[in-house]
Amino acid sequence: MIQEPRFVTFNLEGMNNTDKLVNSLLSNSIKFMNESASNNPIDYKSMSGSDIEEFSLASMKEVASSVSFPKERIHLVRNHIFPDILLKETGYGVEIKSTQKDAWTSTGSSIIESSRNEDVERIYMLFGKLGGIPEFRCKPYQQCLSNIAVTHAPRYLIDMNLDQEDSIFAKMQTEYDNFRQLPEADKISKVRKYYIDKARKEKKHEMPWWMGETTKVNLSFYNDLSVDDKNEILARACILFKSLYNKDNKNRYRPISLWLCNNYSLLCPNMRDDFSAGGQCTILNGKTLERPYPHIVQEILKNHCRIKDLLNHPDEDILMSIHDYWDFPYNPNDLYNSWLDMIEECFKENPQLSFVPIRKHIEDDAKLS
Known part of the structure; x- marks a missing residue:
């Protein structure tokens, strides 16, 4: 079985010094986190989501000096701001997700992104798999979003093993950066059309309830x-x-x-x-x-x-x-x-x-x- 890379970078034309600096910071952080998990796997199996956020922050600050990244520019934000960690003055952020299962899948953030930090242009997903042998991976956010599901609101589904051509954006024939900047109503409309067309193609009679135009709460x-x-x-x-x-x-x-x-x-x-x-x-x-x-x-x-x-x-x-x-x-x-x-x-x-x-x-x- 081929080992998936633990760090995947953005495919950018003409990377500048900031892009390279962020790459070095995150690739070294992932290496540090996996070495730590390998040395003490039992300690990581019981970690909560908040624990993983704190561990991710501490790891980035630990390796920051080795890549000449100012550690004071690494911030873990609170109050449900998206993404979880801001790399100040770079335009980058890091969303942290984890699962207690021995799997590389989980439920992600809202497709609306109403709480997105306006200074962040590019986001990495840092994911911790705590079940089985604990392991950490990091890749561009949009490359690991496989589908959309609903809890109390439409949310992305995460799959860290996902091929880029199988992402939800490839399926909808759009780009994440274009989709994320749409007004909320247009986002819902685009997703709605995708699922209606998909159901029609598969000859299924289905439509998720949250895709309608109704404003009534009670049935x-x-x-x-x-x-x-x-x-x-x-x-x-x-x-x-x-x-x-x-x-x-x-x-x-x-x-x-x-x-x-x-x-x-x-x-x-x-x-x-x-x-x-x-x-x-x-x-x-x-x-x-x-x-x-x-x-x-x-x-x-x-x-x-x-x-x-x-x-x-x-x-x-x-x-x-x-x-x-x-x-x-x-x-x-x-x-x-x-x-x-x-x-x-x-x-x-x-x-x-x-x-x-x-x-x-x-x-x-x-x-x-």
């Missing part, structure tokens, strides 16, 4: 809404979810249930009832149909005016949702006809709906009585 039931509020949501669902018109009964309503919870903080244990149950459509324009239409046709026609208005005069929410959920070619300058094209094609491909001339009924503004 409530969809069935408790007023009729008008229900119709507004049904109209938006008819626009966004192609699955409503597909043959796949199993997955027809699952994405809508997730969307309701994510965007509106609403629970709906019987989503199917609003789209499929409640009787078929038997009368249209005052005439009894020879063959009744499935209930979904009734919902489309009932909410058609609202649907048309939403697509011809889209608000920010519907535009963002279309961007997230429409997985078919569409004209952003003609959303209404793009939707008509989609729904017509879906009806033709679904044996249960193929006999319904849905586009004609919509364009003729067919009445349900």
Whole structure:
């Protein structure tokens, strides 16, 4: 098994004296820390996160004179400032993480970085693995962030064995330095798009709850809404979810249930009832149909005016949702006809709906009585 390097430097073009000085300080610190852990492994197995922070600080100050780094410029900061150690007047900082497990993975800091020190341009991750044989490694922060998970807020996942091309930023096709400078809403939006696209590619119906635009804290039931509020949501669902018109009964309503919870903080244990149950459509324009239409046709026609208005005069929410959920070619300058094209094609491909001339009924503004 190939031994991972204990210190990895930033890949910089034309390193200046400060870059080289910081490299020397940290590479010597890691060497010192590993020698200390090797000599007294038992002492390190029970160390807390705070102990590792203090040990990291002491190690840097211990080796500082050997590389001509002023030890008074090495500061361990408190009050949850990011990163943990500042190397004053260098633009560098060091984030300290550790685990009691015999593993090189852990949960990292918030993706928002709202407490980031504004003087820090580059950050190293110094990681202590205390389980098994204690060991310490250090590498550029962005090179060891593998994914994003949620505790009480979205946080990076750390993997010190990670190849740079497998980082979360490579997956999102962005650079850490570009991502970290985005406004908070734009960060969430970018991550949100990545996970939606990933779920779609893997044919999974999932979306982490923290990625929604909802501002409500408490969950409530969809069935408790007023009729008008229900119709507004049904109209938006008819626009966004192609699955409503597909043959796949199993997955027809699952994405809508997730969307309701994510965007509106609403629970709906019987989503199917609003789209499929409640009787078929038997009368249209005052005439009894020879063959009744499935209930979904009734919902489309009932909410058609609202649907048309939403697509011809889209608000920010519907535009963002279309961007997230429409997985078919569409004209952003003609959303209404793009939707008509989609729904017509879906009806033709679904044996249960193929006999319904849905586009004609919509364009003729067919009445349900």
